[in-house]
Each structure stands twice: as structure tokens, then as C-alpha cells.
Amino acid sequence: MRELSQYLNRDLSWIEFNRRVLAEAQDPDTPLLERAKFLAIVSSNLDEFMSVRVAGIQDQIKAGFKKVDFTGYTPAGLWKRIMKRTSEMVAEQYKTYRDVMRGLSKEGIVLRSIEELSAAQEKALQEYNAEIVFPVLTPMAFDQSRPFPLVHTRELYMAVLLRREGDPAMEEPYFAIVQVPSILPRFVEVPGRKNSKKLEIILLEELIEKHIDMLFNGYEAISVSPFRLTRNADLTLNEEGAEDLLEEIEKELRKRRRGLPVRLEIAKGMDPYALAVLQEELEIGENIIQIDGPLDLSSLMKFASSLPGRENLGYSPIVPVYPFEFEETEDMFEVLRGRDVLVHHPYESFDAVNDFLLQAAEDPDVLAIKMTLYRVSGESTLVQALANAAEAGKQVTVVVELKARFDEERNIAWARQLEKGGCHVVYGLVGLKTHAKILLVVRRETNRLRRYVHVGTGNYNGNTAKVYTDVGLFTSHPVIGADASALFNEVTGYSSPYEWKAIAVAPSGLRDRLFELIDREKEHALAGRPAHIIAKMNSLSHQDMIDKLYEASQAGVKIELIVRGVCSLRPGVPGRSDNIRVISVVDRYLEHSRLLYVRNGGDEEAFISSADWMTRNLTRRIELMCPVFDPNLKRSVINILRSNLRDNVKARELQPNGSYARVRNEQPPFRSQFESQDITTWKEPV
Missing domain, CATH: 3.30.870.10 (Endonuclease Chain A)
Known part of the structure; x- marks a missing residue:
């Protein structure tokens, strides 16, 4: 019997974490739509795990790396355990999915198959397909004159086998793929039946399959099967040799689209010929997962969040309270001169952080604002406030972390917007990600300068502040303020080692x-x-x-x-x-x-x-x-x-x-x- 290591393996521990997320989806006391959201989180988590952690383990195996890690595993041994445990977890996940959909059906939210629809419903969906879906679709054939199409990571596709109409004796079928457009709703609402209050829905890929022949005039489909590829998502950056880090990351993001395949998900019962083509052309080995249900349950998040009038099936909404310390004042600086303030999100509103920066941007006595940004929301009050402050003549320095995984493109866009607004944008130090969350405001007060600081445990992101528990500290403590200045000096310039007083x-x-x-x-x-x-x-x-x-x-x-x-x-x-x-x-x-x-x-x-x-x-x-x-x-x-x-x-x-x-x-x-x-x-x- 294998002796227990002193340590638990990081990747196997992560799988245990995702099982705890799945347990929330399995808990009958969790509201039904929240159970659906937890199922979506399980899928999203597993996608990232495969594209980063498992991809790295596969790279080690291909390189012949056999060293045992400090938890007692070789890459090959760890990979086998990961595959076994994730396969078991996916089977549990889809069992739970079917249970959740049965529960939703009892509540009047019914997932239908094409065969279950009435003639009137089929006609309405046929019109929806012709007007909305069909114009977006692009059939991509693969034959001697056309190379295998690029399959994007974590996108849903249909593998289509075809034959010419009236040619049943052909030796090999024609092969093509069709991407299921992620820009359209995955769960398509079906017009209701007469005198029915049920919400009926159908999967977009089923609608596409039903009308697949529209894409291939003169051919008939003999097999249509969904599949989904996960690629290696790690970026390989040469920061020291890069003249422009922003351009280097953009180049690597383009490479990510062609990253080595890590996992292929296929619908149960996929035609063996179609699978063989995918295996050969995608050069995917053993990591092929057969799914008994819809591929990519992460789409449940958007679906479960977009059902009006179903509040009884989710958690009761809470409205974050505004921190009482700032509630009866328009001058947050005055409050902070007298006391520090601690805020706890999402129970207290992130608006306090926005208001702090907005006041700093508009205050004529504020001379400088310095801030780190790691992950920013799509509509960021903070970014606009920083740009406004710079346009007003204040010294604004923003350390933008371009290497925040899966937020690289968004952060590049924010960096360009900030530079356009006149901010000094810094991309941090070579070889290091800037993950610290800190905001420094330097203000002139009665012939002296005073520093105001916000330090947080979470990102400056108003969206995640509604669903992540995080703590933030507002302070004008002079020692913390001096340390904050020293930190920005180290990140943005040259500085001798600093003797930190507080942080x-x-x-x-x-x-x-x-x-x-x-x-x-x-x-x-x-x-x-x-x-x-x-x-x-x-x-x-x-x-x-x-x-x-x-x-x-x-x-x-x-x-x-x-x-x-x-x-x-x-x-x-x-x-x-x-x-x-x-x-x-x-x-x-x-x-x-x-x-x-x-x-x-x-x-x-x-x-x-x-x-x-x-x-x-x-x-x-x-x-x-x-x-x-x-x-x-x-x-x-x-x-x-x-x-x-x-x-x-x-x-x-x-x-x-x-x-x-x-x-x-x-x-x-x-x-x-x-x-x-x-x-x-x-x-x-x-």
C-alpha cells in the first residue's frame, strides 16, 4: 500500500474543490436556478483546469519529464489520476443536470426535443432558423482541396458527414464542420402552445441539426454530432526581448487560438468515421470525453440569469448597503482623516470605491492618483474616472496587468483607453504579475501633502464585487501611505530595496x-x-x-x-x-x-x-x-x-x-x- 505523502497534490485537491461546487448543484435545498448556475461553474472551472493545469502536465509528459513532485507524483501518474477523477465528476455532473432539468420541468420550464414540438412550433422555429440562425452559419468543408478548418478552443461545433443526393453507394462520406454561433442564445425559446403557461425551450444545436441540409445544397446529412475542443491556453512570453509587451501579448493571444489540443469532448454515439477524422486532424490522443447530454454546460449561467418572473427559483436578491461611515458625507477624505474604514463586499457596496476615486478625480487639491488594475469590469467607472483625472491635469499612473489569464484582451483595450486619456500606463516588472490591489491618492492640505490609500483583497471590478466576498481598507495612516508610495516607485521606476514599515x-x-x-x-x-x-x-x-x-x-x-x-x-x-x-x-x-x-x-x-x-x-x-x-x-x-x-x-x-x-x-x-x-x-x- 502506497504510503501517504505529507502533502496533498495540488491538482487532485483542485478536483476536490470542483466536487464541492458540484455538491451545491446536487443539494436539493439549493434553489433550482442556482443549481443550474453551479453546474455552469463546474464546467467553466474544468475548462480552465484542462487548458492550463492539464495542458502543462501533458507538456511535461511529451518532454519525457519523469521526476516525482513533492507530493509523490510523476506527470504520467498524476495525469492518469486526473483523467479518472474528472471523468467520474463529469458523469456525476450530467446526472445532476438531468435531475435539475426534471425539476425545472415541474416548475414549467421545459427543455424539448424537436420531435416533441407541435406543427405550429416547428413552423415558428423554422422561420427563426431562416431569419436569425442560418445567415450566421458557415459550413466548412474538408477535402483534398481544402485544409482542415481551424477549430477554436472551447467553442461548440457540429461534425457533419454527407453524401450526394441519390448516391447511397459512395465509399467514404464527405466531411464538414459547422460552428454553433456563441453570439446567439444557446437555449432558444419556443412559442408557447395554446392555453399553456409553460416556458418551452430547445437547444440551438438541435435546431441547426434539424435544418442542416439548408447549408449543403445537393447533399444530405447522414450524421451530425456536436464536439468541442479545449486547447493549451498558456502564454509563452519573451518579456525581456519584447520591445512592446502589449504587442507581444497580442501576438501570443493569436497563437492561443492554435494551442495544442488538450481535450476533445464529443456527444455520446458520435459516428466512428467522424471521430477518426477529428482525432487525426486535431492530433488528439487519449483525452476524449464522451458526453451523455449537451456539451458545455457553462451556457446554463446565462440561461439561468435571464429568466424574468422566476425569482422564486433563485436566491432572494440582496441590495448591498452603502458603508455607514460614508453615508452622510460628500467628503470621504474628511472621514478618513479621522478614522479608517473597512468594507466587506458584496454585503457592502463597491460604489464606495468608485465614489472615492471619482471624488479624487474631481478634487482640485488632489495632485496624483496611482492604481493597480488586474481584472476590470466591462463598463468600468474607475477607468473613466482615471482618464478624467488625467485630462484635468493630475498625475495619473496606472499599473495594468496585461498577463491576467483570459482577461488579456480586455486589459489591452483598457490600457489603450487609459493612455489615450493621458494616463501613464505601466505594465509592471519583467517576469512578475502585478496582483496587488492598491489605490493611492496624494492630496495637498494646508501646506502639506497627505496620502489616502485603499487596499483590497479583490480586483477593482464592480461586477465581481457583487458575487465575490472581499474586504477593502480605506486609510490615511501615514506609514501605510509612505509604503504605498514606495511600492509604486519600485514598480514604475528604479528604486533601491525599501525597508517596509507596515505592508x-x-x-x-x-x-x-x-x-x-x-x-x-x-x-x-x-x-x-x-x-x-x-x-x-x-x-x-x-x-x-x-x-x-x-x-x-x-x-x-x-x-x-x-x-x-x-x-x-x-x-x-x-x-x-x-x-x-x-x-x-x-x-x-x-x-x-x-x-x-x-x-x-x-x-x-x-x-x-x-x-x-x-x-x-x-x-x-x-x-x-x-x-x-x-x-x-x-x-x-x-x-x-x-x-x-x-x-x-x-x-x-x-x-x-x-x-x-x-x-x-x-x-x-x-x-x-x-x-x-x-x-x-x-x-x-x-
């Missing part, structure tokens, strides 16, 4: 600062004093960090970790990690905040951060961790952490064997996200 910055010192804090708790424990660490993050996979936590546990430090996704630490192992508890909360909102509490012998400290405890965050990214000095706000951070730890409805606890079990205890039901809608649960000391 800790990766890759130069954040890891060491975290080690210091853990070691200090260890010393408290060894001296017989109570020692306690609570940390909240998205992922934990840094081997040295895990070893440091093991050391602290062995010294008697109580360690409670709230890790939403990947966790390579194995808790509850006698003699090594028996003082460590790990939970994961998966619920309505995506848990995204990175928070840290250390007891410090009674002189408690709390921090907010942009960084997960992963190798990439601590060694290959510009990240920051900022202390919360205000005693009341420090208590608020601790209350948020303790609220997560009390969750016995949506929390799962990591077991020593790597599995997760729902937290069950004798306490009254406590669902941390729902309890946090009442901000007094964390803004007032418990």
Missing part, C-alpha cells in the same frame, strides 16, 4: 514576513502562552509554508485555516498537524478574501492581503499584505474569520485522507454568508 510585499519579503509571524506564534506556544493563527485564502500549496505550519502545529499553536479551493496541507495527522483544522466554504458567493489573524500573546494583529499561499503568489507576483491598525476594524476582521469558522451549513472540513466532510455539530444552524448580510455580525464586536 509586506512579494516577491521580496511577504513570505519572510509570514514566516516571522508563524515563528512568533510558535515561540509563544513553546513558552506556554496561548498561540493561535487563523488564515483565510483561496489556495494553499507552497511547500515551505506548509512545513512552517506543521512546525507551529507541533509546537502547540492552534491553527485554523479557511481555504476555499486547493489545499496541499494534510491536517489532523498525529504528531505533525493534529493542531491544524482546515475548512472550505462554498456557497452563494465566491469566497475570495485573504485575511490573517495572529494572537501574538494577547496583542492581537490582523492583516488583509491580495496573496494566496501558493508558490506563484509568493515568488512570481507582486502582492501585498497590509496590517489593520484600528482596534475596531481589527475586531471586524476577526469577526469575519470567526463567522466562517462557525459555519455548519455550507462549510466542509478537510480530512487527513484528502476528502472533505460537511461540518455537522450540535450548534444551531449558522450559514456564514447569510449571517453576514447583517453587517452587525462583523462590524460590531461579538
Whole structure:
């Protein structure tokens, strides 16, 4: 029997995370449309996992790399386990999909097949196809005179086998593909039957298949099968040799369209000849997934979000409250001169961040604005405010991270818009992603300059702030302000190593600062004093960090970790990690905040951060961790952490064997996200 490693494998741990997302779709207590959304998230997550993590493992296998990683796996051995577990998860996902669709049918939302439609409905859909769908479609043939068409990653296609009309004896069928246009609704509404209140829908690919002969005049289709290809999405950048990083990334994005195939999804029952053509031309090996149902369930997200009058099938909407500290003033700077302010999204409105920047852009006494942007929403008030500030003559510097995966094109567009508006746009340091979330405003006040700072755990994105839990700190603390200035100087210019007074910055010192804090708790424990660490993050996979936590546990430090996704630490192992508890909360909102509490012998400290405890965050990214000095706000951070730890409805606890079990205890039901809608649960000391 294989001896258990000290560590859980990062990729297998990720699969466990996606299973927890799937469990929300399987939970009958989750509203039906929310279950559909969770199914969509499972698909989107798996797409990214395949195009990045699995693609990297396949590259290692092709290169003949056989070294065992620190969790005990070779690339080939890991690949086999990943394929087995993801295949099992996909089978569960489609079983759940069928269950959800049965539930929706009982509620009057019915997915039909073509054969189930009335003559009147078929006629209406025939008109829709002729007027809306057919003009958008492009048949792409493959034969001796025409090369195999480019198949875009993560797009839905139909493989079509044809024969000439009246020529049934042909040896080999003709082959063509048709892309299912993603610009059109995947779920097509069917005109209702007379005296029926049901909402009837049909899949777009079924409609296309029904009328496929319209695309091939003189031919008849003998087989039509959906398929979907996932390509390697990693960018290979030569940052040092690139004269213009923006142009280099645009070039690599074009290459991404032709990235090596990683996974081929096909409809169950695909014609063997069609599959053989795809395998040969796409040069795809073993990773072929047969799907018993519609390919690409990520489209359920848009469908479930666009059904008016079905509020009873989803979560009750909540309206984020405006932070009460800013509610009765038009001068946020005046508030911040007297106190710091902590905001907790999505329970508190992101409008406070927008208003802070808008006020800075319009204030004649503001001299400079500096900001990092990692992922920005499609309609960004922030970008327009920055451009307006620059046009008003203020010094505006924006560090735009062009390498934010899958947001590269959007960020390139924002960078160009900001440059056009007169902002100084910087693309960060070679070899490092700028992942820190910080906004600095420099203002002239009574013959002196004062710095105002916003530091966040999440992106400056108004859309994700409605569905991600994140924390932001507004402050005019002079030490934090000085550190913020030094950080921007390092990123945008040349600067000698700076001795940080308050914040800790990766890759130069954040890891060491975290080690210091853990070691200090260890010393408290060894001296017989109570020692306690609570940390909240998205992922934990840094081997040295895990070893440091093991050391602290062995010294008697109580360690409670709230890790939403990947966790390579194995808790509850006698003699090594028996003082460590790990939970994961998966619920309505995506848990995204990175928070840290250390007891410090009674002189408690709390921090907010942009960084997960992963190798990439601590060694290959510009990240920051900022202390919360205000005693009341420090208590608020601790209350948020303790609220997560009390969750016995949506929390799962990591077991020593790597599995997760729902937290069950004798306490009254406590669902941390729902309890946090009442901000007094964390803004007032418990």
C-alpha cells in the first residue's frame, strides 16, 4: 500500500474543490436556478483546469519529464489520476443536470426535443432558423482541396458527414464542420402552445441539426454530432526581448487560438468515421470525453440569469448597503482623516470605491492618483474616472496587468483607453504579475501633502464585487501611505530595496514576513502562552509554508485555516498537524478574501492581503499584505474569520485522507454568508 505523502497534490485537491461546487448543484435545498448556475461553474472551472493545469502536465509528459513532485507524483501518474477523477465528476455532473432539468420541468420550464414540438412550433422555429440562425452559419468543408478548418478552443461545433443526393453507394462520406454561433442564445425559446403557461425551450444545436441540409445544397446529412475542443491556453512570453509587451501579448493571444489540443469532448454515439477524422486532424490522443447530454454546460449561467418572473427559483436578491461611515458625507477624505474604514463586499457596496476615486478625480487639491488594475469590469467607472483625472491635469499612473489569464484582451483595450486619456500606463516588472490591489491618492492640505490609500483583497471590478466576498481598507495612516508610495516607485521606476514599515510585499519579503509571524506564534506556544493563527485564502500549496505550519502545529499553536479551493496541507495527522483544522466554504458567493489573524500573546494583529499561499503568489507576483491598525476594524476582521469558522451549513472540513466532510455539530444552524448580510455580525464586536 502506497504510503501517504505529507502533502496533498495540488491538482487532485483542485478536483476536490470542483466536487464541492458540484455538491451545491446536487443539494436539493439549493434553489433550482442556482443549481443550474453551479453546474455552469463546474464546467467553466474544468475548462480552465484542462487548458492550463492539464495542458502543462501533458507538456511535461511529451518532454519525457519523469521526476516525482513533492507530493509523490510523476506527470504520467498524476495525469492518469486526473483523467479518472474528472471523468467520474463529469458523469456525476450530467446526472445532476438531468435531475435539475426534471425539476425545472415541474416548475414549467421545459427543455424539448424537436420531435416533441407541435406543427405550429416547428413552423415558428423554422422561420427563426431562416431569419436569425442560418445567415450566421458557415459550413466548412474538408477535402483534398481544402485544409482542415481551424477549430477554436472551447467553442461548440457540429461534425457533419454527407453524401450526394441519390448516391447511397459512395465509399467514404464527405466531411464538414459547422460552428454553433456563441453570439446567439444557446437555449432558444419556443412559442408557447395554446392555453399553456409553460416556458418551452430547445437547444440551438438541435435546431441547426434539424435544418442542416439548408447549408449543403445537393447533399444530405447522414450524421451530425456536436464536439468541442479545449486547447493549451498558456502564454509563452519573451518579456525581456519584447520591445512592446502589449504587442507581444497580442501576438501570443493569436497563437492561443492554435494551442495544442488538450481535450476533445464529443456527444455520446458520435459516428466512428467522424471521430477518426477529428482525432487525426486535431492530433488528439487519449483525452476524449464522451458526453451523455449537451456539451458545455457553462451556457446554463446565462440561461439561468435571464429568466424574468422566476425569482422564486433563485436566491432572494440582496441590495448591498452603502458603508455607514460614508453615508452622510460628500467628503470621504474628511472621514478618513479621522478614522479608517473597512468594507466587506458584496454585503457592502463597491460604489464606495468608485465614489472615492471619482471624488479624487474631481478634487482640485488632489495632485496624483496611482492604481493597480488586474481584472476590470466591462463598463468600468474607475477607468473613466482615471482618464478624467488625467485630462484635468493630475498625475495619473496606472499599473495594468496585461498577463491576467483570459482577461488579456480586455486589459489591452483598457490600457489603450487609459493612455489615450493621458494616463501613464505601466505594465509592471519583467517576469512578475502585478496582483496587488492598491489605490493611492496624494492630496495637498494646508501646506502639506497627505496620502489616502485603499487596499483590497479583490480586483477593482464592480461586477465581481457583487458575487465575490472581499474586504477593502480605506486609510490615511501615514506609514501605510509612505509604503504605498514606495511600492509604486519600485514598480514604475528604479528604486533601491525599501525597508517596509507596515505592508509586506512579494516577491521580496511577504513570505519572510509570514514566516516571522508563524515563528512568533510558535515561540509563544513553546513558552506556554496561548498561540493561535487563523488564515483565510483561496489556495494553499507552497511547500515551505506548509512545513512552517506543521512546525507551529507541533509546537502547540492552534491553527485554523479557511481555504476555499486547493489545499496541499494534510491536517489532523498525529504528531505533525493534529493542531491544524482546515475548512472550505462554498456557497452563494465566491469566497475570495485573504485575511490573517495572529494572537501574538494577547496583542492581537490582523492583516488583509491580495496573496494566496501558493508558490506563484509568493515568488512570481507582486502582492501585498497590509496590517489593520484600528482596534475596531481589527475586531471586524476577526469577526469575519470567526463567522466562517462557525459555519455548519455550507462549510466542509478537510480530512487527513484528502476528502472533505460537511461540518455537522450540535450548534444551531449558522450559514456564514447569510449571517453576514447583517453587517452587525462583523462590524460590531461579538
